Amino acid sequence: MMGPVLAACLLIILSTAWISQANGALCKKDGGVCTCNDKTKSVDCSSKGLTAIPSNIPVDTDNLKLDYNKLSSLPDTAFHGLSKLTYLSLDNNQLPAFPVGVFDHLVNLDKLYLTHNKLKSLPPGVFDHLTKLTILGLGENQLQSLPHGVFDKLTELKELSLHSNQLKRVPEGAFDSLVKISEVQLYGNPWDCSCNDILYLSKWIREKEGKVNGIESATCVNKKAVLEITEEEAAEDCVYPNTTTAIPTTIITTLASSNDDDIPELPVPQENFQKFLGYQEPDHLPTQPQCLMSISGYLGLMMSLVLTSAAILYVIHFPKKA
Incomplete structure (x- = not known):
């Protein structure tokens, strides 16, 4: 009986190791989902449905593509x-924010x-830390503001997209x-x-103007070109909460100096009040685990089940044949 038992254990160990290797594979040549080129040092994981x-x-x-994923x-x-x-x-993922320091090691x-x-x-x-960056694409997002000094270290930058x-x-x-x-x-x-x-x-x-392309296309909400704005037109000192709503300070001062009895009680819709405070409904709730099992991983799981079943059958039927 020791022979069949040892054989079954060995099969299970080998199949488990095979699965671990398959799940850890990155490049297609190793059973993974990405395309790798050893000569150009490029890894293409585009359009693979990746959630991690x-x-x-x-x-x-040298070159890493993770665009068109999830x-x-x-x-x-x-x-x-x-x-x-x-x-x-x-590009073309579902990233609402970045953690602090996420790009700090990408110094080249x-x-x-x-x-x-x-x-x-x-x-x-x-x-x-991206002091060698020459192209930065931030267009077609939902950015409501930019941190102070966000581009201060990018002295080599040549192209910047902030559109849409x-x-x-x-x-x-x-x-x-x-x-x-x-x-x-x-x-x-x-x-x-x-403002x-x-x-x-x-x-x-x-x-x-005439030295940097694309800048003349910036227009105000009233369709007037930003470059044509005068100090008289932009006279208000505006306060920007953690929303896109700007409140002229003259209004705040007037309200602060008024007696409570002089201020009419106005109904404020709850959704507008929430918007002023910066509350926003999340775009989506997580619906799937943030992990990835490649196709080879699934095949490995199936292979493990087959091998395990074969080992069990071998252990059960071997004494009868003996």
């Missing part, structure tokens, strides 16, 4: 160990594409460090030209 980034990307990878979040260690990356595309990155996600905000210093977001303003001095910039796409944003903090962007566009 593969954990075993080769450390010498990534909705990233761990802060997602790209640790990939310091040789020069190209990273995360030249091109970063983050367009067509659901980004609503950027953490402070998110690009501070929800931006009403940019921080004072936002583009001052972009000494090599040649193209900035600003169209498709609801620029608020009634005086739009004057920085208006002045910057006038100074760079």
Whole structure:
């Protein structure tokens, strides 16, 4: 009886090891889902339905494509160990935000594409370590504001896309460090030209007109070109809460100085009040685990079941034949 039992145990151990190797595989040649090119050091994981980034990307990878997947979040260690990356595309995923430090190890990155996600905000210093970056794509997201100094370290940047977001303003001095910039796409944003903090962007566009492509297309919500805004038109000092709603300080001062008896009681719809406070319904709730089992993993599971069943049958029937 010891022979069949040992044989069965050996089969189970081998099949389990095979499954572990298959689930850990990255490249198609190893049973994974991504296409890898050893000569160009590129890894293409585009359009694979991934909900998590593969954990075993080769450390010498130069070009990594993760676009057109279902990534909705990233761990802060997602790209640790990939310091040789020069190209990273995360276009067309479902990323509403990034963790602090997620790009800090990508010190050689030249091109970063983050367009067509659901980004609503950027953490402070998110690009501070990407000092070699020349192209940054942030278009077609839902960005409502930019952190102060978000582009200050990007002195090599040549192309920046911010189009089709929800931006009403940019921080004072936002583009001052972009000494090599040649193209900035600003169209498709609801620029608020009634508040005086739009004057920085208006002045910057006038100074760079004819030198930087794409900037003249920035228009106010009233369709007037941002570069044409005057100080008289943008006279209000506006306060921006954690929403896209701007409140002129003159209104706040008037309300603060008035007696309670003089203020009429107005009905405020609950949804408007929530919007002012910055409350927003989540775009979606997680409906699937943030993990990935490749096709080879499924095949490995089936193989394990077959081998295990065969081993059990062998153990049961061997004595009868003996």
